[in-house]
Amino acid sequence: MTVESTAARSAARRSGTGGKRATQAATGSGKAAENGEAPGSGTAARNGTAAADGTAKAAGKPRKTAAKSARKTAAGTAAKTAAKAAPKTPAKATAKSAAKSPAKSGTKTAGSKAGAKTGAKAKTPAKARTGTGTASGVGGSGGGQSEPELVQLLTPEGERVTHPEYDVDLSAEEIQGLYRDMVLTRRFDAEATALQRQGELGLWASLLGQEAAQIGSGRALRADDYVFPTYREHGVAWCRDVDPTMLLGMFRGVNNGGWDPNSNNFHLYTIVIGSQVLHATGYAMGVAKDGADSAVIAYFGDGASSQGDVAEAFTFSAVYNAPVVFFCQNNQWAISEPTERQSRVPIYQRAQGFGFPGVRVDGNDVLACLAVTKAAVERARGGEGPMLIEAFTYRMGAHTTSDDPTRYRADEERVAWEAKDPIQRLRVHLENAGLADDAFFARIDEESEAMGQHVREAIRTMPDPDTMAIFENVYADGHALVDEERAQFATYLASFADSDSREEGR
Secondary structure: OOHHHHHHHHHHHHOOOOHHHHHHHHHHHHHHOOOOOOOOHHHHHHHOOOOOOOHHHHHHOHHHHHHHHHHHHHHHHHHHHHHHHHOOOOOOHHHHHHHHHHHOOOOOOOHHHHHHHHHHHHOOOOOOOOOOOOOOOOOOOOOOOOOOOOOOEEEEOOOEOEEOOOOOOOOOOHHHHHHHHHHHHHHHHHHHHHHHOOOOOOOOOOOOOOOHHHHHHOOOOOOOOOEEEEOOOOHHHHHHHOHHHHHHHHHHHOOOOOOHHHOOOOOOOOOHHHHHHHHHEEEEEEEHHHHOOOOOOEEEOOOOOOHHHHHHHHHHHHHOOEEEEEEEEEEEEEEEEEEEOOOOOOOOHHHHHHOOOOOEHHHHHHHHHHHHHHHHHHHHOOOOOOOEEEEEEOOOOOOOOOOOHHHHHHHHHHHHOOOOOOHHHHHHHHHHHOOOHHHHHHHHHHHHHHHHHHHHHHHHHOOOOOOOOOHHHOOOOOHHHHHHHHHHHHHHHHHHHHHHHHHHHH
């Protein structure tokens, strides 16, 4: 990757004209011209399930393929050359050629099957009747370019669609329950953010926009399954019956977690990026040795996928056939770094290199997240080993309350994703399908208000953090350096009290 190509992609992303996906489109057009195809036949390549970097061929020499692709990426020149060189191939031959590519993939994933169908029906409108298309423009950041194939059961317009491999049959009450979960989780999250702004919490990591990924996957689990979260899984904690106010204690600095992990099979929040994925894998290996009929799920973000811990977890889980599901919430921003700086291929495709399947799901579709996660944990319980789920979603707010996302991403990007809001999507479906009335939504709104009040009262009754506690339990015995630092910090805190006394005496 050259400095020039990185800068070009960065500029294109912010101007909404493409970024990585525009580069891939140009590269795909060049390859189509070499094969005697029309430039527009790169549908499968743009969708990613035909493996934009050549999934079928990349198994042999992935690094050489990536390097060669990077050297050839002169976006403007390649596109013009391809347009001149390519003959006018009939659309039928183009579609046939595009449909063949994904069928060669050795790993059986949802994307590999669906990619052939997408290639064969290149003229299918965005609002498809099945959940195997490009998901009604569920595109990533950078101007709404098409994204790789994903599993979808509910379009952004709230229309119920089907998928050949993943589906759920839920009652009206169950779908209402998912809506209630998302609304209450969002209200709790908003209240916690407000409390941090008021100085009640030291920090808060918001889940705004990721409710469907968390509630859908959380409700797919059994009580005996074990969850290893990061620090943003407030919705999953809700599904595991963890009191939401317990999540606040750690961010207020009054405890180290606040709940017993074994009482809800929900591990403590993990701040160290990616380490919990290794913990989950080790726990799953133990579950397998015990012969237990349960699964383990590990949550992490797209940024954590770059950590060595995650790669090691993938290796161990595959070699030992551990009953673990890796659930990556790809909200497209690792703080200020976009996903295109994290991976040259869609994250779910990484699983192929480790020898287990991966699938990309619409992370703003609670029904699809439920269906895919349910299938993955059942697969793990059945002794078929690990699986990677990439929930393609978006972080609508800041990374944490100490972050300012306006410094690195465009407002147009956020606005585009707000139109795919997971809660609004499910509400439209409930209304259009006649599964809920105005009285139901009014009750949920009232419960949401009660939730906010409960959280505020809980914070007000919490003790203030012990500012000197940081020096406790550092060493089993006394330590001269720690004692010195404790004394210095105590003197520093006392200086504020002296200042207040002088102010009062004036």
